Amino acid sequence: xxxxxxxxxxxxxxxxxxxxxGRGVDVVGRADNPSEALHVIDKMAPDLAVLDISLSRTRIxxxxxxxxxxxxxxxxxxxxDVGLLMLSAYVEPAYAQRxxxxxxxxxxxxxxxxxxLGNLDELIDAFHRIVRxxxxxxSEIVNQLMSRHRVxxxxxxxxxxxxxxxxxxxxxxxNLGIAQRLGCKISNVEQHLSTIFDKLGLSQVANxxxxxxxxxxxxxxxxxxxTDRPETMGT
Amino acid sequence: MVISGxxxxxxxxxxxxxxxxxxxxxxxxxxxxxxxxxxxxxQLMVLCGAVYYFQHLRAADGILFTIGFCLAxxxxxxxAHLALAWPTGTLEGWIDRSYVICFYFVSTSTQIIRYLxxxxxxxxxxxxxxxxxxxxxxxxxxxxxxxxxxxxxxAHRWVGSTPVKRRPDGPVWTALVVAAAVKIAEAMANILAGxxxxxxxxxxxxxxxxIVLIPVLYLIRWLYxxxxxxRVVQLLLDLERDLxxxxxxxxxxxxxxxxxxxxxxxxxxxxxSGEYVDIHGKHVNLENDAPGRSVTRVQRRGxxxxxxxxxxxxxxxxxxxxxxxxxxxxxxxxTRLYASMQEHLEQIRISRLRLAQTAFDERxxxxxxxxxxxxxxxxxxxxxxxxxxxxxxxxxEGMPADVAATVRDAHAELTDAVRVLRELTQGIYPxxxxxxxxxxxxxxxxxxxPLPVSVTVITGQWSKHVEITAYFVISEALTNVYKxxxxxxxxxxxxEENQQLVAEITDNGRGGAYPDAGFGLTSLRHRVEGVGxxxxxxxxxxxxTTLVAVLPRST
Numbered sequence: 210x211x212x213x214x215x216x217x218x219x220x221x222x223x224x225x226x227x228x229x230x231g232r233g234v235d236v237v238g239r240a241d242n243p244s245e246a247l248h249v250i251d252k253m254a255p256d257l258a259v260l261d262i263s264l265s266r267t268r269i270x271x272x273x274x275x276x277x278x279x280x281x282x283x284x285x286x287x288x289x290d291v292g293l294l295m296l297s298a299y300v301e302p303a304y305a306q307r308x309x310x311x312x313x314x315x316x317x318x319x320x321x322x323x324x325x326l327g328n329l330d331e332l333i334d335a336f337h338r339i340v341r342x343x344x345x346x347x348s349e350i351v352n353q354l355m356s357r358h359r360v361x362x363x364x365x366x367x368x369x370x371x372x373x374x375x376x377x378x379x380x381x382x383x384n385l386g387i388a389q390r391l392g393c394k395i396s397n398v399e400q401h402l403s404t405i406f407d408k409l410g411l412s413q414v415a416n417x418x419x420x421x422x423x424x425x426x427x428x429x430x431x432x433x434x435x436t437d438r439p440e441t442m443g444t
Numbered sequence: 445m446v447i448s449g450x451x452x453x454x455x456x457x458x459x460x461x462x463x464x465x466x467x468x469x470x471x472x473x474x475x476x477x478x479x480x481x482x483x484x485x486x487q488l489m490v491l492c493g494a495v496y497y498f499q500h501l502r503a504a505d506g507i508l509f510t511i512g513f514c515l516a517x518x519x520x521x522x523x524a525h526l527a528l529a530w531p532t533g534t535l536e537g538w539i540d541r542s543y544v545i546c547f548y549f550v551s552t553s554t555q556i557i558r559y560l561x562x563x564x565x566x567x568x569x570x571x572x573x574x575x576x577x578x579x580x581x582x583x584x585x586x587x588x589x590x591x592x593x594x595x596x597x598x599a600h601r602w603v604g605s606t607p608v609k610r611r612p613d614g615p616v617w618t619a620l621v622v623a624a625a626v627k628i629a630e631a632m633a634n635i636l637a638g639x640x641x642x643x644x645x646x647x648x649x650x651x652x653x654x655i656v657l658i659p660v661l662y663l664i665r666w667l668y669x670x671x672x673x674x675r676v677v678q679l680l681l682d683l684e685r686d687l688x689x690x691x692x693x694x695x696x697x698x699x700x701x702x703x704x705x706x707x708x709x710x711x712x713x714x715x716x717s718g719e720y721v722d723i724h725g726k727h728v729n730l731e732n733d734a735p736g737r738s739v740t741r742v743q744r745r746g747x748x749x750x751x752x753x754x755x756x757x758x759x760x761x762x763x764x765x766x767x768x769x770x771x772x773x774x775x776x777x778x779t780r781l782y783a784s785m786q787e788h789l790e791q792i793r794i795s796r797l798r799l800a801q802t803a804f805d806e807r808x809x810x811x812x813x814x815x816x817x818x819x820x821x822x823x824x825x826x827x828x829x830x831x832x833x834x835x836x837x838x839x840x841e842g843m844p845a846d847v848a849a850t851v852r853d854a855h856a857e858l859t860d861a862v863r864v865l866r867e868l869t870q871g872i873y874p875x876x877x878x879x880x881x882x883x884x885x886x887x888x889x890x891x892x893x894p895l896p897v898s899v900t901v902i903t904g905q906w907s908k909h910v911e912i913t914a915y916f917v918i919s920e921a922l923t924n925v926y927k928x929x930x931x932x933x934x935x936x937x938x939x940e941e942n943q944q945l946v947a948e949i950t951d952n953g954r955g956g957a958y959p960d961a962g963f964g965l966t967s968l969r970h971r972v973e974g975v976g977x978x979x980x981x982x983x984x985x986x987x988x989t990t991l992v993a994v995l996p997r998s999t
Contacts, residue, residue, distance in 0.1 A: 263875075275879045298866060298869075299866065299870070299875050299876070300866070301875070301880075301884070301888070302887070302888070302891065303876050303879075303880045303884035303887070303888075304876075304879075304880075307880075322862075322863075322866070323862070324859050324862040324863060324866075327855060327858060327859055327862070328855075328859075349863070353891045354891060357890065357891050357893075358893055358894065358895050358896040358897070359896050360896045360898070360933055434887065434891075
């Protein structure tokens, strides 16, 4: 697996490079600013680019700091085959939605918080999932959205088991991945998914085509994020 | 004049004064007529000057003589009219009017009777060959009586008038009395058939008196105006030099009273209720028109700032009064502006202090959060690492498993610490607000809320500063809801209205929250007012709380 790392903080850049190389990951290029990042990715044609969302921490006027996201969008437009993993100190649902909505048939993206550097096994597992064309969303984001308080919580219509499946869907796991994690048959997962989709009215969740995995994650996140209908506050 | 031109044997001044006095009075009358202040006085004087020359028709023959003879003393009636109509040109009260009518009647009727009874012939020379008939004596006597009555009326006026009126009118009254006295003396001399030379001298003296007194009166009036103008200028200079000393209503009233020469002048200030208070704050009633008083309103920029209750005589020196009132208005406006500026500065000073305090409180909170949570976790990791070190040094049985467990604990603890730090930094400043705007940031608040919060944010063209303020207001308002409102749900609505950002935070809690009752609403208000916005809170008990922050588009 050929990986390019884009990170403006030297400390993280070195740590990640060393850690990944120690695990046999082929780090073929590094960059600490957007233009160098585009150049390196262009030259090395990696399987995966690991990008920090914020790339201008060292600058004094930090006005609009999502250069990592912009680089990701440019790379996706020019080289759709390069998998993209955003690593950020912030885990924001808004960033996840923006990443997942990048193009008509987006694929192979991930978004993880930087604390995942503390568990390289998990991180490399995420790398593999993305390189295979999958989607990885930080469980923190999914937690945040799943635990959101709602006046009429549609999630209450799901069984705890179904909620667990929905959570895995939102984190980007494929039906097979979910089946493996839950130790059940893939047909069982598919069955539950169609129930969930019935209960929530989420059509894309039931789409089993791997190429649309991102769309189903996006739909799930958007659903989880949708605010309650504005209603009167009267008791 | 042409008709009476053939008269000879008189001293030049006797001749000239008698002929010119009418012209003189007419000219002065025309000037007064044209120079607006008292056109009616001017008209009366012109009439007086014209009527004066009727007596000279006595030198003619036929009907002209008749008219001249009958109306020879009609001018005295006009003069009395003038004297009592001073300075407005109109007669006040029935006494004055009856007196003037009476005078007109006496001055003409006695002559008509004389004409009918005495059958006089045309005169070529004044006062010569005058036969002192009974009716001539009656005419002179009645004229003298009327003159004395006129003096009495003027004296009565003097006694009954205020110092304000006496000052400009006194010289006029004195002059009138002097002229009347001369004329009465002449009448008495006529009655007593004094020597012709005395009669002519007294007659001419009267005309001379009139001719001399009118310019003297004008001079006095001019000097009086001059000094009045100087006093107004002085008032303006005082205002310029020492505005604050006149900020005191009492000082202002005194300055105005001195300037206008009216010791009875009082200032009153309007209240919002439509009532008035004097300089001591006592209620005063200005509605009923007291006799001899007048009320002048002082307005600045279409706003009534004060009213001045003063002697009605000040109306006669309108220009000066207006100038002083304008100066006072300026002073009042200035003192008001000065006071409001001081108040504004004080508000700014207080809000700066509050902002400093808010910033300090914020630092304290961050310090506490870092210390209470993150630091404790790091210390725990340190201890776990220390434990690992000891386990490795001991090298006892089962070591790898123990070490692995401790390291796993340390790992978990550190992961938590990182999460805590991230939440903390998000709280200090949400990065998503900068990158994705207010809507995304408020959604995040709703994501983390312990109760259902619906969010409707209509994105507008707001500056970052406005969005940041709105975010913190919403964030703090929601925190208040969680802490105090006892609510089961809340709603956040952000919209644009008249180029302003309107953020509305509603809950269904117990209500009854007021800015002064703590609940962190005061600091919220300071924050909003600090950027020139305003905060409105509706919070009736048991009806929830609605908090509306209105922020100007750019701050």
